[in-house]
Amino acid sequence: MKKFLLSVLLSVPFWVLGQGFQVNLQGQKQIGMAGAGSALALDEASIFFNPGAVSFLEKNSISAGVNPLLFKSVFQQNGSNISENVKNKIAPPFEAYAVWGPKSNKWKLGLGVYTPFGGLVDWGNDWSGKYALTSLNLKAIYIQPTLSVKITDRIGIGAGFVYNHGEVNLQRALPVNFPDGRSGHATLEGTGKGFGWNAGIYINTLSNITFAVVHRSKVITKLDDGDAMFDVPASLEPSFPDGNKFTAELPLPSTTTLGVGIPLSKSTTLAFDASWVQWRVYEELAFDYAVNTPALADTKSARNYRDGSSFKLGVNHKASEKLALRAGVGYALTPVQDGFVTPEAPDANRYILSAGAGYSFTSKFEVNASFFFEDVQSRKQKNIETGLDGTFKTLVYAPGISLTYKW
Amino acid sequence: MVGEIYMKRYIINSLAIAAMFFAAACKPEIESTAATTAGQANFSKYISIGNSLTAGFADGGLYLEGQKVAYPNLIAAKMATVGGGSFTSPFFTDAQANGSGYLSLTALVNGTPTLTPVTTNLALRDATGKLTKFSGEVQNLGVPGMRLDLAFAAPFGAANPYLERLLTDAQVGTVSYFQFIQGRNHTFFSLWLGNNDALGYATNGGVTTDATNVLTDKSTFALLYSNLINLLTTNGQKGVVATIPDVTSIPYFNTVTVAALLNAAKAINPAAGAVYIQTGAGTVRAATAEDLIRLPFQSSGLFGVPNAAGLPYGLHPLNPIANNWVLDKDEVARVKDYVLSYNSTIKSLAESKSLAIADTYSYLNQVKTGIVIQGVSINSSFITGGAFSLDGVHLTPRGNAVIANVFIDAINNKYGSNIPVVDVSQYRGVKFPN
Numbered sequence: 001m002k003k004f005l006l007s008v009l010l011s012v013p014f015w016v017l018g019q020g021f022q023v024n025l026q027g028q029k030q031i032g033m034a035g036a037g038s039a040l041a042l043d044e045a046s047i048f049f050n051p052g053a054v055s056f057l058e059k060n061s062i063s064a065g066v067n068p069l070l071f072k073s074v075f076q077q078n079g080s081n082i083s084e085n086v087k088n089k090i091a092p093p094f095e096a097y098a099v100w101g102p103k104s105n106k107w108k109l110g111l112g113v114y115t116p117f118g119g120l121v122d123w124g125n126d127w128s129g130k131y132a133l134t135s136l137n138l139k140a141i142y143i144q145p146t147l148s149v150k151i152t153d154r155i156g157i158g159a160g161f162v163y164n165h166g167e168v169n170l171q172r173a174l175p176v177n178f179p180d181g182r183s184g185h186a187t188l189e190g191t192g193k194g195f196g197w198n199a200g201i202y203i204n205t206l207s208n209i210t211f212a213v214v215h216r217s218k219v220i221t222k223l224d225d226g227d228a229m230f231d232v233p234a235s236l237e238p239s240f241p242d243g244n245k246f247t248a249e250l251p252l253p254s255t256t257t258l259g260v261g262i263p264l265s266k267s268t269t270l271a272f273d274a275s276w277v278q279w280r281v282y283e284e285l286a287f288d289y290a291v292n293t294p295a296l297a298d299t300k301s302a303r304n305y306r307d308g309s310s311f312k313l314g315v316n317h318k319a320s321e322k323l324a325l326r327a328g329v330g331y332a333l334t335p336v337q338d339g340f341v342t343p344e345a346p347d348a349n350r351y352i353l354s355a356g357a358g359y360s361f362t363s364k365f366e367v368n369a370s371f372f373f374e375d376v377q378s379r380k381q382k383n384i385e386t387g388l389d390g391t392f393k394t395l396v397y398a399p400g401i402s403l404t405y406k407w
Numbered sequence: 408m409v410g411e412i413y414m415k416r417y418i419i420n421s422l423a424i425a426a427m428f429f430a431a432a433c434k435p436e437i438e439s440t441a442a443t444t445a446g447q448a449n450f451s452k453y454i455s456i457g458n459s460l461t462a463g464f465a466d467g468g469l470y471l472e473g474q475k476v477a478y479p480n481l482i483a484a485k486m487a488t489v490g491g492g493s494f495t496s497p498f499f500t501d502a503q504a505n506g507s508g509y510l511s512l513t514a515l516v517n518g519t520p521t522l523t524p525v526t527t528n529l530a531l532r533d534a535t536g537k538l539t540k541f542s543g544e545v546q547n548l549g550v551p552g553m554r555l556d557l558a559f560a561a562p563f564g565a566a567n568p569y570l571e572r573l574l575t576d577a578q579v580g581t582v583s584y585f586q587f588i589q590g591r592n593h594t595f596f597s598l599w600l601g602n603n604d605a606l607g608y609a610t611n612g613g614v615t616t617d618a619t620n621v622l623t624d625k626s627t628f629a630l631l632y633s634n635l636i637n638l639l640t641t642n643g644q645k646g647v648v649a650t651i652p653d654v655t656s657i658p659y660f661n662t663v664t665v666a667a668l669l670n671a672a673k674a675i676n677p678a679a680g681a682v683y684i685q686t687g688a689g690t691v692r693a694a695t696a697e698d699l700i701r702l703p704f705q706s707s708g709l710f711g712v713p714n715a716a717g718l719p720y721g722l723h724p725l726n727p728i729a730n731n732w733v734l735d736k737d738e739v740a741r742v743k744d745y746v747l748s749y750n751s752t753i754k755s756l757a758e759s760k761s762l763a764i765a766d767t768y769s770y771l772n773q774v775k776t777g778i779v780i781q782g783v784s785i786n787s788s789f790i791t792g793g794a795f796s797l798d799g800v801h802l803t804p805r806g807n808a809v810i811a812n813v814f815i816d817a818i819n820n821k822y823g824s825n826i827p828v829v830d831v832s833q834y835r836g837v838k839f840p841n
Contacts, residue, residue: 072434072435074435077781077830078828079825079827080828081488081827082827082830083436085435128831128832130832131782131783132781133782173832175783175793175836177835177837177838178838179838179841183835232839233838233841234840234841235514235515235840235841378437378438386779386782387780387781387783388781388782393437394435395433
């Protein structure tokens with residue numbers, strides 16, 4: 001008789017990525033300056049910010065830092081009086097750098113390990129948007145060996161190869177109910193890899209105003225053999241076979257940054273970065289399941305991101321021989337168009353505020369700390385695909401600390 | 408040295424302050440758009456008038472879980488934030504939670520469902536099907552099986568077990584539904600009645616055998632509906648009325664299609680050429696996609712069974728599917744025409760009294776083609792569509808939540824109130840067996 005096609009149950013695909021997944025936490029000093037600093041040869045974090053500036057670092061160094069990040073988002077369904085908050089979960093963006101080169105030589109080698117993209121959002125299993133998403137845990141760890149060369153006394157170039165190790169765990173409720181009334185649940189989990197590069201040029205003009213042009217390439221991260229797990233009533237298991245696999249592609253966008261560094265005095269430097277993030281690579285998201293059933297079709301859905309951009313202004317002030325103080329402000333334009341805002345990246349234009357301090361205990365040992373705050377504007381949206389209709393508002397808090405050893 | 412210690416302290420203190428700030432990290436807040444208000448309406452005493460849909464009937468029965476999520480109960484819970492008072496319903500007790508009994512989905516094999524009646528913890532008073540009486544205040548006045556015409560017939564109180572259980576012994580057979588709902592001092596009402604005036608005829612395959620499956624005359628409908636509205640607005644009360652869904656928008660008539668029957672027949676006998684039906688006009692002909700076959704035909708065990716002459720049921724002109732299983736093309740057109748007439752009556756009477764109109768007719772037509780709400784696809788497919796329960800006519804808890812929001816939107820738009828919407832994601836669709 002009649003077959004009951006369940007494809008509707010999964011016709012709403014998973015959503016991934018957004019400006020919200022760009023993590024602007026790659027060096028404590030720069031974080032304290034709102035993420036500006038591509039035109040400053042501040043420290044070994046230049047491996048990320050501008051490989052061209054690495055050759056201008058005076059010392060060899062090694063550093064490691066972490067920025068526990070709290071992503072606090074709230075949702076209110078259109079017409080509802082109930083506000084729903086994400087759970088307090090702390091994501092651990094980290095960065096580690098090493099720079100080495102023979103003294104008074106023109107080149108330096110560097111190695112950077114950092115997390116430029118990631119997201120940790122857990123709305124819980126019982127919120128009003130659970131059928132769109134319950135939680136996302138996304139990590140992209142970039143490993144970047146780098147070579148930087150001083151072409152002249154005032155110009156440095158550098159480039160690094162990027163290997164990305166990506167991890168994703170995406171979960172949502174399925175609108176099928178068990179005998180006890182609870183909903184089904186889907187988990188997609190996988191790791192992937194991708195490749196890219198990071199190159200920059202650093203120019204120190206005669207007036208000591210510095211300039212930077214940096215391009216980090218896109219990194220298409222391929223997830224092969226990911227696990228697609230479905231917790232559904234037994235009578236639906238034939239439609240959601242055990243041990244299913246999926247493949248997907250996560251396009252992490254390229255970024256082009258123009259930076260300026262302006263020394264205001266012997267002890268105070270301004271840094272300004274303008275970045276253009278080429279999110280338009282994110283045209284669609286496709287999940288290809290190894291085993292398809294009438295209920296479980298491959299999904300392909302339009303994203304139609306536009307490019308995003310950000311503007312960051314920071315100041316670095318040496319209060320004394322040992323103490324440096326920093327502050328920064330910034331603004332970022334979202335790549336997510338109206339109708340495409342999702343609970344894992346409830347994205348909107350955002351303000352950035354930051355502060356930081358560094359202290360050199362000895363000439364070799366240095367501690368830097370920062371506090372980074374983002375105010376993501378409230379955005380009332382009805383998602384075209386999921387019908388999720390309501391207002392998102394997000395605040396991001398990230399304190400951080402790093403230790404540096406120089407020689 | 409002193410400075411250095413000071414600086415260390417400074418850094419440590421700064422970190423401590425940052426950590427505290429982090430721990431206490433201020434939650435983001437969404438500025439509420441408007442203060443909560445009842446607008447021009449007064450929700451302090453809400454009553455709901457209607458039939459099985461209003462009562463929370465689902466899965467072919469009235470039982471406690473369904474009663475609790477009946478759309479008026481969901482609306483009333485949300486009204487509480489804008490001046491709504493308590494809302495009482497004739498709930499079955501926990502010990503008799505399964506009420507009249509209902510169908511549960513016990514197996515789903517290759518897409519074919521097995522529906523099994525739940526027969527424990529019933530609220531049966533005797534072997535004739537009478538239900539345990541409920542006395543006391545009732546605001547959800549939905550009575551399964553209630554029709555607009557029979558709302559004015561006192562004897563129906565004896566025939567309908569759902570009304571009978573609400574009446575005192577003295578009232579049974581002497582008090583009509585119209586009389587029963589009076590004198591309740593309501594300040595606000597919802598009215599979704601009249602569905603069965605068309606559906607009773609349709610779900611009997613367009614065959615009228617008694618008062619519950621007659622197609623109510625259009626002008627009678629207008630007169631009685633007017634009486635009802637006049638009663639409910641006697642003291643100028645505000646309210647919301649709902650239109651009557653197209654009968655073809657429900658799974659009851661869209662699941663066992665002629666094409667599906669023919670495919671099933673061909674799987675056994677590739678030579679099967681057509682499904683034959685007996686129409687309301689008495690003729691026998693090959694069925695087309697425009698003829699609608701009732702959902703229970705699927706489990707009736709009739710199809711393809713040979714008669715004494717060896718002719719398979721429904722597959723031979725001399726052994727057609729009986730008239731009462733089929734709402735044939737002409738009957739469909741007739742029912743649609745009546746529903747349109749009823750709805751035009753409902754709308755014009757509502758407008759004349761400045762009442763809100765929940766246009767469930769239009770809304771369920773959208774559901775028929777499919778909608779997505781808060782990440783959930785909802786359509787009028789049987790079992791998987793999520794909105795309709797296992798009887799193919801009545802709503803699941805999720806369907807009730809969706810319909811409650813149709814009412815809430817209509818009320819808010821009409822009266823400038825802001826009753827919060829119901830969170831559809833909190834309500835289930837069909838329960839699938841393990």
